[in-house]
Amino acid sequence: MWVRYLGFVILFGLPGALHAQPCGAPGLDGGYFVPLQETYSHEIEIIYACDSGRKPAVEGWWATSTCQNGVWSPEPQCIGEEDCLPPEIPNAKFNKKQNSWYNEGNTIRVTCDNGYELKNRDATAVCLNGTWTSVPVCEISNNTCGEPPQIPHAVIIGQKYQASFAADSKVRYKCEDGYSVEGAESKKSIFCISGSWSELPKCSSGSSAGGTAGGHPTSTESGTQPGGGGSSTTSVSNDRNSKPAFIPVNECGVSPVIPNGVVVQTERMYLKYECNSYYTRVGPDTVVCTNDGRWSELPSCKEAFCVLDLAQYSGIGIRQTGKEYIKEGETKNVYCSYYDYVIFTCTQGRVTYTRCCEAYYHNYGGC
Template sequence: MWVRYLGFVILFGLPGALHAQPCGAPGLDGGYFFPKQETYSHEIEITYACDSGRKPAVKGWWATSTCQNGVWSPEPQCIDEEDCLPPEIPNAKFNKKQSGWYNPGNTIRVTCDNEYELKNRDATAVCLNGTWTSVPVCEISINTCGEPPQIPHAVIIGQKYQEIFAADSEVRYECEDGYSVEGAESKKNIFCLSGSWSEGPKCSK
């Protein structure tokens, strides 16, 4: 009985121990960090920088990393100063490299989200000397619509609120109880067409 109870105590305490594993010193090729120790407690943060000709694999000339359950996050890394970090392009998608950075000469191709379009139809950027050439911009398309019109005694159903809608979007109104559209109907759809919403319903008793 005592042995079984002891086993329960050990197993019960084990998950907590797993969440507080220390970290060994990071292997940082081409850089240096502070403070320098053999082991680091859970949630301890280090600061690092890179040797001449290299830079951190994150934005800035110095960076930080935190010990999280035996693993450094993000992993301290120094890359060639002519490599490029992923560009920040709002409302866009582009091909991500598994390494997290791009080598000189690498090209990305940008696709804008539904409600946006490429400015000047420029869809690509090239990594050159550590920076991107002509980073594409996604701007609101002239064919998008703002929020659908507010109609007395009606609500939009099946759609979360948003400020802009892509071309050809469809939303559905439903009239308040006791009101209807075109006789007995209580629902009506409208569409985003060339930047404007089609005519909305009128809910009447």
């Protein structure tokens, strides 16, 4: 009798094992797996490979999948050898497919995270014969600032710690109790401008703000140090060392004119530029006025499009003539018959194109 009760206690203590669902054999089109069974218990693993001309939808020529409560994870799938898996691009985002792979000829366009920029302005990659062409790289921007400087008697509020900040970022300091900046204010904001932080605040106590601390002078025009001994650097030198790196933009005169670019944001301490459609920016997007009254490095706007002369493609069935413009990284469909069309792609200023096919073959990689 006690053995029966003991068995009940053991089963009662393992509710997950009782309720986990088994898996049926996966439907693997174009491949095979082992072990071959009708059903598989929870957490059983299979190993699969694909037939000639196909490959798993994960890295490698063989792969595994595990039964997780009635579902295979990841789902075993075989794709064409000419298809591509998603690339690994740190500090970047790009258009993800609903399935986990890309057909040959698909193009991805990369956008870097805040604080990063595309190396050589290369934003696109094309899937060709199972590999990606020139995968973009996101590197830290020259306009990115490091961590905000530490200031005595102050903390940064409303912002978790991070080692880098994108251009135009704002952080706010708060002085500790009994200290203030700019009179009675206890908070002060600074901005990341062209890779440098704007003028830093200084937290001073109420007594020292008036020039004394415990009856002793903090400084005098003659350079007296606390306690009355020795001499310090002159006030002229102090003024020079404390001069801010940047001054308001209205002190630099007329805003610079950038061909094919426009000012999209005007602030007290900086101007922000964007390029017109079909152009891409080279250099910083933010321009400041340095303390000597000059503008910082200016951006330029270079062409980011391809000119498609349709008359050159009559040999593949194109009957249209004239010129079309395709933005960098984008595509254009041009019909070569009533149902069929050619896909033209602009990549790094160069036009590539597919064969003349109907939509089905374009969508499933057969063109």
